[in-house]
Amino acid sequence: QVQLVESGGGWVQAGASLRLSCAASGLAFSIYSMGWFRQAPGKELEFVAAISRISGSTYYADSVKGRFTISKENAKNSVYLQMSGLNREDTAVYYCAASRRYLSSGLVRVTEYDYWGQGTQVTVSS
Secondary structure, eight states: OOEEEEEOOEEEETTOOEEEEEEEESSOGGGOEEEEEEEOTTSOOEEEEEEOSSSOOEEEOTTTTTTEEEEEEGGGTEEEEEEOSOOGGGOEEEEEEEESSOGGGOOOSGGGOSEEOOOEEEEEEO
């Protein structure tokens, strides 16, 4: 059974940093591309960042480029999202997801992912 478990969310003030983790089990983690999405109250699920299966290539939404960094540690079956310069617009539930597709296919759409975690709340106050 595949499980993706996010952690590291919390309440922070604007300008702070936060690191989200996602631990995967039940899948051959090294052959999966990984992504982070978020959903703010009353809004649709939004792509944040993705990292490729093997090469470590990354792709970011314009709204987080330069502030967020996604990384993948195959030895620990984990993917991370380092967030800095947080602002109120970053408040959302953050989800990690796993995809058997290559990053070159885009990986910005929800439908491109095969497995999802339950999410972790990030709240940024000004």
